[in-house]
Amino acid sequence: xxxxxxxxxxxxxxxxxxxxAMAAAGMDALFFTTEPEVRYFTGFRTLFWQSxxxxxxxxxxxxxxxxxxxxxxxxxxxxxxxxxxxxxxxxPHPVDDGIGLxxxxxxxxxxxxxxxxxESALRMPLKDFQSLRDRxxxxxxxxxxxLVQGLRMVKSENxxxxxxxxxxxxxxxxxxxxxxxxAGQPLKEVFRAFRIELLTQGADDVPYLVGGAGRDGxxxxxxxxxDQTLQPGDVLMLDTGATRNGYFxxxxxxxxxxxxxxxxxxxxxxxxxxxxxxxAIARPGRTCADxxxxxxxxxxxxxxxxxxxxxxxxxxxxxxxxxxxxxETVLKEGMxxxxxxxxxxxxxxxxxxxxxIVVRDGEPEFLTSRAGPDIPVIxx
Amino acid sequence: xxxxxxxxxxxxxxxxxxxxAMAAAGMDALFFTTEPEVRYFTGFRTLFWQSxxxxxxxxxxxxxxxxxxxxxxxxxxxxxxxxxxxxxxxxPHPVDDGIGLxxxxxxxxxxxxxxxxxESALRMPLKDFQSLRDRxxxxxxxxxxxLVQGLRMVKSENxxxxxxxxxxxxxxxxxxxxxxxxAGQPLKEVFRAFRIELLTQGADDVPYLVGGAGRDGxxxxxxxxxDQTLQPGDVLMLDTGATRNGYFxxxxxxxxxxxxxxxxxxxxxxxxxxxxxxxAIARPGRTCADxxxxxxxxxxxxxxxxxxxxxxxxxxxxxxxxxxxxxETVLKEGMxxxxxxxxxxxxxxxxxxxxxIVVRDGEPEFLTSRAGPDIPVIxx
Numbered sequence: 001x002x003x004x005x006x007x008x009x010x011x012x013x014x015x016x017x018x019x020x021a022m023a024a025a026g027m028d029a030l031f032f033t034t035e036p037e038v039r040y041f042t043g044f045r046t047l048f049w050q051s052x053x054x055x056x057x058x059x060x061x062x063x064x065x066x067x068x069x070x071x072x073x074x075x076x077x078x079x080x081x082x083x084x085x086x087x088x089x090x091x092p093h094p095v096d097d098g099i100g101l102x103x104x105x106x107x108x109x110x111x112x113x114x115x116x117x118x119e120s121a122l123r124m125p126l127k128d129f130q131s132l133r134d135r136x137x138x139x140x141x142x143x144x145x146x147l148v149q150g151l152r153m154v155k156s157e158n159x160x161x162x163x164x165x166x167x168x169x170x171x172x173x174x175x176x177x178x179x180x181x182x183a184g185q186p187l188k189e190v191f192r193a194f195r196i197e198l199l200t201q202g203a204d205d206v207p208y209l210v211g212g213a214g215r216d217g218x219x220x221x222x223x224x225x226x227d228q229t230l231q232p233g234d235v236l237m238l239d240t241g242a243t244r245n246g247y248f249x250x251x252x253x254x255x256x257x258x259x260x261x262x263x264x265x266x267x268x269x270x271x272x273x274x275x276x277x278x279x280a281i282a283r284p285g286r287t288c289a290d291x292x293x294x295x296x297x298x299x300x301x302x303x304x305x306x307x308x309x310x311x312x313x314x315x316x317x318x319x320x321x322x323x324x325x326x327x328e329t330v331l332k333e334g335m336x337x338x339x340x341x342x343x344x345x346x347x348x349x350x351x352x353x354x355x356x357i358v359v360r361d362g363e364p365e366f367l368t369s370r371a372g373p374d375i376p377v378i379x380x
Numbered sequence: 381x382x383x384x385x386x387x388x389x390x391x392x393x394x395x396x397x398x399x400x401a402m403a404a405a406g407m408d409a410l411f412f413t414t415e416p417e418v419r420y421f422t423g424f425r426t427l428f429w430q431s432x433x434x435x436x437x438x439x440x441x442x443x444x445x446x447x448x449x450x451x452x453x454x455x456x457x458x459x460x461x462x463x464x465x466x467x468x469x470x471x472p473h474p475v476d477d478g479i480g481l482x483x484x485x486x487x488x489x490x491x492x493x494x495x496x497x498x499e500s501a502l503r504m505p506l507k508d509f510q511s512l513r514d515r516x517x518x519x520x521x522x523x524x525x526x527l528v529q530g531l532r533m534v535k536s537e538n539x540x541x542x543x544x545x546x547x548x549x550x551x552x553x554x555x556x557x558x559x560x561x562x563a564g565q566p567l568k569e570v571f572r573a574f575r576i577e578l579l580t581q582g583a584d585d586v587p588y589l590v591g592g593a594g595r596d597g598x599x600x601x602x603x604x605x606x607d608q609t610l611q612p613g614d615v616l617m618l619d620t621g622a623t624r625n626g627y628f629x630x631x632x633x634x635x636x637x638x639x640x641x642x643x644x645x646x647x648x649x650x651x652x653x654x655x656x657x658x659x660a661i662a663r664p665g666r667t668c669a670d671x672x673x674x675x676x677x678x679x680x681x682x683x684x685x686x687x688x689x690x691x692x693x694x695x696x697x698x699x700x701x702x703x704x705x706x707x708e709t710v711l712k713e714g715m716x717x718x719x720x721x722x723x724x725x726x727x728x729x730x731x732x733x734x735x736x737i738v739v740r741d742g743e744p745e746f747l748t749s750r751a752g753p754d755i756p757v758i759x760x
């Protein structure tokens with residue numbers, strides 16, 4: 001970057017850790033096509049990934065700095081990172097969007113790690129990937145998902161500082177709720193007002209903002225805003241993934257409009273208690289499944305529709321690990337997690353609550369300003 | 381959606397057109413994993429795609445409505461669309477993130493179209509895709525990229541209405557530039573003020589905002605905001621992809637801070653003239669290469685670093701086709717394009733200008749309020 005998000009040592013350390021893990025896994029190169037992985041090893045940050053036209057490639061060799069194989073349009077920005085070896089191709093290209101160049105860079109390697117497992121995607125045309133494999137017929141392609149997730153899920157203090165700041169901004173935004181939200185307001189205006197508030201407080205962007213409202217709960221947790229108007233007696237939930245310097249917060253808050261019904265009051269307190277139960281045992285050595293079970297016991301139900309009760313957080317809104325009954329990932333200091341218990345209050349009526357923590361050697365650090373057990377009431 | 385973006389006929393028409401193209405291409409099903417394609421055929425719109433955890437699948441059969449194979453968390457929202465056949469799986473799942481279910485749905489088909497070409501990605505784990513292919517060993521997987529791009533690049537009047545509205549909002553935002561931008565302002569604040577303005581004017585979101593500033597041009601067109609402050613004599617460029625109801629604008633504006641140098645004045649007028657030259661020939665029957673050559677002649681240079689001088693626009697910031705010398709796509713009424721000529725004024729000094737048009741039976745319709753040849757000057 002013209003102004004790098006982190007000092008060069010951050011990227012050097014990440015690369016060295018990856019190279020140790022590669023040696024242990026018998027891989028002599030890693031190959032990436034996706035934004036978070038390219039950014040993780042280079043610091044290359046741009047919204048230009050919104051354009052699907054051009055592929056971007058990164059190779060992490062067994063030793064030395066990563067090698068970028070990218071469209072010419074990104075050369076200047078990549079040159080401002082710690083990366084030295086930048087190979088560029090003209091894109092879009094009539095016949096070869098970088099595959100020939102990429103095959104040259106990967107030619108020396110025989111065991112190439114590529115993320116192929118849970119949560120991964122391939123951000124290049126399948127035909128081009130097949131062509132690459134054909135050109136590298138002597139090389140084996142191995143699944144590098146757990147290797148990369150294992151690195152990324154433990155955050156450095158540099159990363160935690162970024163996450164702390166965006167969570168502070170999100171928390172500050174929510175404190176303005178009584179001034180922003182009111183009965184009679186369409187949800188589209190609720191969302192718009194909150195986005196503007198987050199930007200005003202210092203967020204760079206608000207790539208994720210979902211929510212819902214209804215009496216005794218809302219229908220789901222993934223819907224965009226509609227023209228539905230807030231009614232007295234509704235419970236309103238907003239769940240935000242705002243970013244600063246490319247790092248996300250991901251948490252929500254619930255508000256009662258005018259009055260809170262007894263089920264909503266009890267539900268809110270139960271969800272906050274469930275977060276406390278998970279935080280009470282969130283220590284290095286415990287597992288994601290332990291946290292899941294602590295929350296599931298508190299809310300008195302099994303996994304339900306949401307499928308998990310929290311997840312990793314960082315350069316993406318959701319990252320590994322998952323707080324599910326089957327994720328036996330052992331917690332380590334520096335992991336940043338969301339604790340996200342949910343409740344069903346009736347058919348089509350749910351409530352969800354979410355906080356963001358850092359696993360520490362002792363009590364976890366809350367990055368979010370915790371919600372209390374009493375649901376806040378916004379005068380109608 | 382609780383409030384659908386379009387009437388059901390929009391999706392029925394898209395599906396029928398796809399099915400005619402499938403018959404012509406010898407495909408008996410289409411298979412999709414990516415947001416724009418799932419939304420194109422269903423209307424399913426959510427920011428939840430920000431989370432990489434869960435895959436989402438859609439199958440378009442040779443006849444009848446598409447079939448959604450999706451995580452349980454999306455069932456309620458998908459049920460609010462025109463889709464009837466919704467198969468859900470629990471995700472994340474310890475061993476099967478929907479592949480068993482998906483293989484059942486695809487089992488009847490023998491020639492399955494999947495986007496595998498230019499601009500495509502596979503938004504599911506490669507290991508799962510391989511497992512799917514193994515289970516469907518009797519089926520052939522064919523590249524459906526050009527089929528789907530051919531459909532999507534011609535917009536319906538419903539889509540054009542959405543694009544017209546977000547381009548109107550973007551244009552309205554830019555008219556406020558003199559009140560928003562000033563010498564001494566850090567670029568981060570320039571970007572923040574403009575994002576807030578776009579939201580205030582009615583944008584739902586601003587997923588893309590890039591820009592730059594400098595004397596006699598800026599360094600590139602993909603960088604995020606920095607703490608660099610606007611100086612008298614700078615030319616400032618902001619390029620925005622704002623959205624409303626899931627459709628993008630994509631255009632930029634240039635401003636001189638205080639005074640404009642002669643090269644900047646000439647550059648701006650040349651770029652606006654290049655847009656006029658392309659618009660003058662943008663008619664059904666002409667090609668993308670024709671538009672490219674009209675602009676390239678005007679700016680007196682070849683493709684350069686940017687690699688193309690415009691592209692399709694719709695549910696994504698950039699879509700097929702590409703305005704390059706090698707894209708022989710024939711223009712059709714209803715195509716929405718960006719015209720995006722650029723100039724190099726010196727080493728590390730460029731200027732770019734962009735407008736959005738609809739190809740019509742006659743003169744194109746400008747969706748953006750066109751910039752005039754004189755670069756606007758913001759008093760320093």
